[in-house]
Amino acid sequence: MAKKTYRQAINEAIASEMRRDPRVIVMGEDNAGGAGAPGEQDAWGGVLGVTKGLIGEFGAERVLDTPITESAFIGAAAGAAATGLRPVAELMFIDFMGVCFDQIFNQAAKFRYMFGGRAVTPLVIRTMYGAGFRAASQHSQSLYPIFTHIPGLKVVLPSSPYDAKGLLIQAIRDDDPVIFCEHKVLYDETGEVPDEAYTIPFGEANLTREGKDLTIVAFGRMVNFANQAADQLRRDGISATVIDPRTTSPLDSETILDCVAETGRLVVVDEASPRCSMAADISRLVAEEAFSHLKAPIRTITPPHTPVPFSPQLEDLYVPGVPRILEAARAVMQH
């Protein structure tokens, strides 16, 4: 198998689905780039080059650049999805959901239910989230719990190149609106990615480490930190299971509950703000459904309840990291 970056994996997933299904289109700001400009066309391929090359293969009728007008084009993608296309729309930074949220949560998310089950909205919104880029308060948030809160939306958080490709192909083939959240720090991460198309079903967690003493549930970029922590704990004689739920909606509750039943200890690692977060959601699930199995209080690891700071020193303190996971793991083990 070839080693590929997270960025390449995403590009490949889109390209292979565009080859397979003429109804799949791509749209977003500078998704090709250079529109109307005197120099290179396809100059950008998105702000971090993820969609580069698509316009060369599929042409400007299927790879559409947009003006800066998220309400209109995200809404157009929803409308196109409800009427026969399968758009993959890019919301450059998840933070920009603020500009177009109505079209996502009042429109796309609710068509099927409001219309009595008589609509399908095969829309994918790819969007970049997360801290670590020194990009400050309006370009660094991890807002996926807000989407997870909305019935009708599916929410995907790929943590590796392999998952990114399989989950994105699944998202494009899925008939519901999917918010596909790409962590900006992961684009250059490499991993084994098959050349051929494959899907990873939604709602099936991945056990990235297996152990019997402790369960760590982690999301997105935090999965890598949880893996590193688990490897370190193993050297100290503590064996941890790491669960990457891969999708927050649907959520693989069963795997989480099974693992907690076995280990009796739970640490949840979430890059989102702590209130009404995935950390809170998983804690609620386990407290309600697996209380009798718990040998120690649940520990959650999240950033503080603050916006994401600009200063590198503050941002590094803000983002949860391996030391905090280790500290929590050791604390629940000693309980």
Add this chain to the structure above:
Amino acid sequence: MQYSREFLLDSYRTMATIRRFEDRVHDEFATGKIPGFVHLYAGEEASAVGVCSHLDERDVIASTHRGHGHCIAKGCDVTGMMKEIYGRRGGLCAGKGGSMHIADLSKGMLGANGIVGGGPPLVCGAALTAKTLKTGGVAVAFVGDGGSNQGTTLESYNLAKVWNLPVLFVVEDNGYAESTASGWSVGGTQAGRAAGFGIPCVEVDGFDFFAVYEAARDLIARARNGGGPGMLHATLTRFYGHFEGDAMTYRAADEIARLRAEKDSLKIFRAKVGPGGTASPGDFDAVDAEVTAAIDAAVLAAETDAPPTEADLLTDVYVSY
């Protein structure tokens, strides 16, 4: 030229300060000392300075991601700005905001903005404050050609009109939004859009300080006197990439060299004043030297200032807890 020597040198000084500030940020970014996303305003100086020359402490501006020039033109301290861009504790926003969020409310600078189209609604609010409290103030939104397509911007035109707010929308059309040409992304014209909302629009050569200054004077006076919102559409260019690190392959090969040679607002300013003007070439050279020293000092201060501390992480989320 009817302008006083003092006015000419002050205006030139502010423009030169912006240019020097941006050139230094460009150089320092390349060395890896400056974190994050940085969008430079070099090339667009005549717009910020030509407009803000008419503003005083009653007045408020809202800027964009390309905000350094607007901050300087509205009187923000360059050392505080430089420290902010370096993420230092002594920065104008205590290192929490960075380049895209520099603000100084005490100077009527409501913030650069990370959200394209974030500023125009805020400016309607600032104008409402001025109108309600009868301060005599006006509010100015700087908007890019790309930002001119955002719903929030177009809605703000309408709101400013129907509430008859003292607002000026300055559309800074530098030809590109990221890599996308404004000729491609803007449907209709800026003036046509303004007309559609019943707002007067003046089209101006954004490389020419004096042209901007004169056009802005009338629109701002009109707004200040209760005449309602106006639009200034300035055509200009940015000398650097969309952000630092942009290879700019979408621009023509000789585009920037040509623009720097023919459309440098500082050179145009000097040429308009002319060799026999009330300010002499020697005067301008002296200002350049003064500005260079000031920016050198700002960079040194930023490099040696301390970063924020762990305790700073949790403060400033709310006024009261």
